[in-house]
Amino acid sequence: MEKLAQSFYQRALELRGKPLDAADLQRPALVFAPHPDDDVLAVGGTIALKRQRGVEVGVVYLTDGRRAPSSLTPSRLARRRHREALAALKTLGVVAGQARFLDFEDGQLAQHERAAQGQVAEILDRQAADQLFVPLPWDGHRDHEAAFRIVRAAARSCQRRHQVLAYPVWFWEHWPWSAPCSGNDAVASAFFRHSARAWLRGLRTLDRWTDVGAALEQKRAALACHVSQVVPGEGTGLAGLDGGRFLARFFTGREHFSQRSW
Numbered sequence: 001m002e003k004l005a006q007s008f009y010q011r012a013l014e015l016r017g018k019p020l021d022a023a024d025l026q027r028p029a030l031v032f033a034p035h036p037d038d039d040v041l042a043v044g045g046t047i048a049l050k051r052q053r054g055v056e057v058g059v060v061y062l063t064d065g066r067r068a069p070s071s072l073t074p075s076r077l078a079r080r081r082h083r084e085a086l087a088a089l090k091t092l093g094v095v096a097g098q099a100r101f102l103d104f105e106d107g108q109l110a111q112h113e114r115a116a117q118g119q120v121a122e123i124l125d126r127q128a129a130d131q132l133f134v135p136l137p138w139d140g141h142r143d144h145e146a147a148f149r150i151v152r153a154a155a156r157s158c159q160r161r162h163q164v165l166a167y168p169v170w171f172w173e174h175w176p177w178s179a180p181c182s183g184n185d186a187v188a189s190a191f192f193r194h195s196a197r198a199w200l201r202g203l204r205t206l207d208r209w210t211d212v213g214a215a216l217e218q219k220r221a222a223l224a225c226h227v228s229q230v231v232p233g234e235g236t237g238l239a240g241l242d243g244g245r246f247l248a249r250f251f252t253g254r255e256h257f258s259q260r261s262w
């Protein structure tokens, strides 16, 4: 049942949306990731395709990722995630000089929006990118939603006009890609109500997509660099979330975006 619903949804998004074309893939881009790994999960294939074409891609990490569940202390985890992010980018063809780490505290980004806006505005001024990848403004995670607001405020003060593509990460933590976290009836019915709303909203807004089939192995290798996140026992075990269904969603061969004006 879930599999059928997943294929139906993906097909619906493809029919209703438009793939990124050759011109879109040629645009120099900046990817804004609230945490190290969001870039790979949601945009990794698209980044690899751009780099295969020699197109410049920069990645900006807004927080240090120190709050993910882990046996490491927060500061050690932050250092480790920094190294993992660089290794993953290398796998996608992005050199270390194109990565920026703003190092705001994981989970606290909304409390530093002003400071982050200033830094993002400087990056937008310096970098000749006219395509921006940002989290969906309704992705369901406070750092992701704050990241969207920060980039929007900074981009509005910038002279350059950008193509804006918002990407889902936690959006996929709804049925049929995920299951209720408890057997409690009230929890399950709230989960399905949320899922129905997310479905409709996704169908309305996720109007662009990339066929990343040719870069899927590179994307898989890049995600494997985030050992602290994907190896069960190391930390959160994203790999184990919903029996692997959540992570599998990022390897269907499609990356979906919502093209928007600010």
Ligand SMILES: [Zn+2]
Binding pocket: 034, 035, 038, 141, 144, 169
């Ligand atoms: Zn994240």
